[in-house]
Amino acid sequence: MNAEWLNALIGGGLIGVAVSLMLLFNGRVTGISGIINGSLKPQKGDFLWRILFILGLFVGGLFLKILRPESFTNTLETETYLTVIAGLLVGFGTIMGSGCTSGHGVCGISRFSIRSILATVVFISAGVLAVVLFRKWGVLP
Amino acid sequence: MKNALISFVVGLIFAIGLGISGMTQPQKVVGFLDLFGQWDPSLIFVMGGALAVHLVTYRLIRKQPHPLFDRQWHVPTKTEITPALMIGSIIFGIGWGLGGFCPGPGITSMASLELKPVIFVISMLVGMWIFRIVDQKMHFKK
Numbered sequence: 001m002n003a004e005w006l007n008a009l010i011g012g013g014l015i016g017v018a019v020s021l022m023l024l025f026n027g028r029v030t031g032i033s034g035i036i037n038g039s040l041k042p043q044k045g046d047f048l049w050r051i052l053f054i055l056g057l058f059v060g061g062l063f064l065k066i067l068r069p070e071s072f073t074n075t076l077e078t079e080t081y082l083t084v085i086a087g088l089l090v091g092f093g094t095i096m097g098s099g100c101t102s103g104h105g106v107c108g109i110s111r112f113s114i115r116s117i118l119a120t121v122v123f124i125s126a127g128v129l130a131v132v133l134f135r136k137w138g139v140l141p
Numbered sequence: 142m143k144n145a146l147i148s149f150v151v152g153l154i155f156a157i158g159l160g161i162s163g164m165t166q167p168q169k170v171v172g173f174l175d176l177f178g179q180w181d182p183s184l185i186f187v188m189g190g191a192l193a194v195h196l197v198t199y200r201l202i203r204k205q206p207h208p209l210f211d212r213q214w215h216v217p218t219k220t221e222i223t224p225a226l227m228i229g230s231i232i233f234g235i236g237w238g239l240g241g242f243c244p245g246p247g248i249t250s251m252a253s254l255e256l257k258p259v260i261f262v263i264s265m266l267v268g269m270w271i272f273r274i275v276d277q278k279m280h281f282k283k
Contacts, residue, residue: 056152
């Protein structure tokens with residue numbers, strides 16, 4: 001097993017620990033798109049935990065930036081407008097589909113939720129098809 | 142208050158996990174999705190590692206009568222397979238393949254102080270907002 005796979009497994013394990021703590025203490029699933037979306041229309045008593053979670057994601061990033069800057073190696077050379085389109089699609093799609101990689105892919109599958117299992121199969125398949133076509137059309141390098 | 146502190150710690154650990162695993166490197170994500178090209182399968186182990194932990198802990202935790210800092214569970218209970226679930230997931234998948242970012246890694250990567258993740262996250266927030274406007278008229282999610 002090479003180092004990349006081992007890192008993926010360790011990182012994945014940490015993600016598993018994180019979502020377990022959220023469930024154990026707060027009784028919530030760690031669905032990141034849902035947590036962000038909920039913070040955009042703040043409800044009383046339902047805002048602080050959301051914004052602090054998002055802050056935690058960012059502060060964790062600062063730790064990585066200092067201690068493990070190679071975590072942010074980005075060699076995907078694409079035009080800025082493509083990043084804009086990608087963001088719009090991810091924002092729109094995750095809210096329409098009620099979840100993303102964390103909520104459906106990790107938390108939902110762990111509950112054996114049929115909705116989440118299906119959603120995960122669909123978004124990974126759509127991603128695979130998208131990359132094949134975008135590469136073919138020269139949109140992605 | 143204490144549940145918000147837990148959320149912060151969860152976000153922190155989650156971000157470190159994302160960084161170590163390779164999820165904050167868009168070229169790795171696109172490489173993982175490039176199944177019929179130069180496929181980089183390593184990211185399978187991210188989901189594998191997370192599921193290996195949470196498949197077990199989920200069941201242990203749900204044996205408790207309630208969470209430690211709350212009186213009730215807030216776990217989704219919907220079971221209906223809706224067009225919105227499928228279409229939304231397709232749209233998300235296309236965006237994920239195009240940019241190599243999903244929501245969590247987008248936020249965490251803003252700490253790199255590069256411009257791209259910031260542009261991605263702002264666009265993502267706009268996308269969420271557009272969905273809300275459209276949904277008020279169309280009621281995709283009943």
